[in-house]
Amino acid sequence: MLFASQSFLIVFLPLVLGLYYAVGDSRAARQGVIIAASVLFYGLWDWRFVPFLLAMVGFSQTVAIMWGRTRRRIWLRVGIVGNLAVLFGFKYADWLVGCVLRWSGREHAAWPIVLPLGLSFFVFQKISYLVDLGRGQARVYRLADFMEFVTFFPQMVAGPIVRHNELVPQFDRSPRNAAMWENLGCGGLLLLVGLGKKVGLADTLGGLCAPVFDAAHAGHVPGMGAAWLAAVAYMLQIYFDFSGYSDMAIGMALMMGIRLPFNFNAPYMAVSVRDFWRRWHMTLSRFLRDYIYIPLGGNRCAPVRQAANVMVTMELAGVWHGAGWNFALWGLLHGAALAAAHAWDRAGRAMPRSCAYVLTMGFVLVTWVVFRAADLATAGRMLGAMAGLHGMGATAIHHPVVLGLAVVVAVMGPSSQQMILDRVRPAPWVAVAAGIAFVLLVFLIGGRPPEPFIYFQF
Template sequence: MLFSTQEFLILFLPLVLIAFYSVVQVRIARQLVIIAASLFFYGVWNWHFVPFLVLLTFINWAIACQYSKSLNKIWLTSGVILNLSMLGFFKYANFFAENIDDLFGIHHTTWNIIMPLGISFFAFQKISYLIDLRRGDKHIYSLVDFFEFVTFFPQLISGPIVRHNEIIPQFEKNPVNPQLWENISKGLCLILIGLVKKAGIAESIAMTCNPLFDQAAQGHLLNITEAWVAAIAYSLQIFFDFSGYSDMAIGAALLFGLQLPYNFNAPYQSHNLQEFWRRWHMTLSRFLKDYLYIPLGGNRCSPARQSANLITTMLLAGLWHGAGWSFVAWGGMHGVGLTINHGWKKIAPFHLPKPIAWIITLSFLLFSWVLFRAESFSTATHIWQSMIGLNGFGTYKIRHNVVFYLAILLVLFCPASQNLVNNYLRPSKWIAIVGGIAAAFFILLIGGRIPDAFIYFRF
């Protein structure tokens, strides 16, 4: 079930809210409503994986309980290995087998392995909890608390990647409190903003982006204008698509009185690559920093070792995004870019003017997104060649050009969604009227379309 569908917005979500608030005074009852709704939400995609999700969650909880009794860290290590093994099998088995077979000149017949939706996200949640226990955290939760933490449907499929100590303590708080109507109003605003981003902007820009990348993949030579439009369009599409999902997830959670961590903060306004990763997919960046980069040594070591740590972290970040060498190379690009960024800060005799730093950063991002989106290295290389003018000049007519140019203005000058809702929107009947009309329009709009899954669903 997708957030940007009529089934979710006018059927599933309202019914779950009615059930939730009808038993809201009883903690266990409202938690069971959310767990049941979350398993149903997950099962709509494929019921066969609901037992897998339930069993893996139960095993992780049992491992934590066993550790609390014995204090033997082998339990936690085994749990981390288990989660990584499940992630590795479902997401990377064919990738690794294919590459091993290629080394020996053997043709690999692809195994029919269906990846459970959201495994990259809920596996990381469990891993972070087990590692926290290993580091000295003493929180052992009830089975119900742990199940709600893992399965909570707004963040189950594509994040944000929520930590146990950020959300489980909130379960105890009755949502019917003085903040109730503020949470509901902000939640509805974020859901609407996310819906506009996804259905109004990302899907419109995709109509420009996808044909250009498809033409490049088929060997058609793009001119310089087409190549830059393709790169800019995908940069806009992936931002509005994924940040739109995150806005809707955070907004839906607020309707239940739960606050999820923010995931985006105007990333294309960054003046360097390090700042970009503090603003883009913030919960993944935080996870990689706390559970990979710092354990490797972080920046508490020699410059050479720090560079190796950065590149290793970003290579694995690329691999996390997809089982393909283009994703690994994309991560490597960012690793090298971050290394240069850190080195420049340490040895440069001057700071670049902010406009120049912003142009360099944005140009790097545009070139790197081409590799992330392209179906192959050859396609990415072709588009890069076109971007620097090697395949000729020309023009291109952008579809939905008003949306395209508006999207550019929004990413460059508009505050992040959460800042807009928290700092700029104030209770007003006019906002309510305009918001209601916009919501009705976009709900009708998505009813006439074939549902288009969020980009990060496949990661």
């Protein structure tokens, strides 16, 4: 089941919210509603993976209990290695075996592995919890509390990556309080904005870029205009697709009286690569900082070591997104850019803001091409076409209004949370406009095939 589907928006979510508020004064009943709804939500995508999800939760909880009883760090290591082993087996083993066999001149038939929905996200979530246990920054939760934390359906499959201490304490508070109507209103508006980003912008933009990238993967070399149009369309698509999901997840949680951390803050207004990563997928950025970059030494070491720490961190971020050399190269490029930015800052140099912005967005655009391409050969064809190596070619711009609107919203902002939480005030016209927009978007969803969120594949 997808957030951006009629069945979810018209049936599933209203029923869950109704039940949740009906038992709002009972902690145990609320917990039962959330866990049952989360398991049902996950199962409606693919029931085969429900036992897997429950087994992963049980494994990590057992490790935490054994750590609490013995204080032996071996249990935490077992938990972390076990979670990483599952991630490796599902996501990387087939790709690495294929690479080895192809390097040795042998053929490789892809293994029939289906990646469980949201695997990377809930593995990261459990690893952060186990690491925090070892640091003395977490306690051993009851099984029901831990399961509610891990499976909380708004953020289970694509984030934000929420930490235990941000979520579990909120489960104790009844949603039926003085802020109930404000939470329902603001959460509903965030849900609506995210839905508009996904079905109104991202899915339309995907229709502009997918044919060009698919043709390049098949060996066709696009013209310069078509390549640039596809690159810009994808740059906008991935932003509106993922930030749309995040807005919907944060909005749904807020409608239940629960606040999730924001995940985007107008990243295409960034004036440096460092600024970009402070604004893009912010919960992943802080996970990488707190659990990889700082333990490696962070910036508390010599410049060469710091550059190596940045490179390792971003390379891991790249391969986390997927098993492929394009993802590895994407992470390597961002690591090199961040290391160069640190060196630039140490040298005390400055650049005009306009130049810094153009340079940053140009770099982000080029690296998104590498990220989107099916392989390095496809990326090479696209980048070569963008450089004009194969001529201009004829380019027809479809959906120019959507493309123009997407550029304006992405570049000029404001961010969703600023707009909804800081600027919008309750008024009858807001409710009427939101209701009309919701009905139109629901009809739009029903008029075309459903498009999964991009980050579902990660």
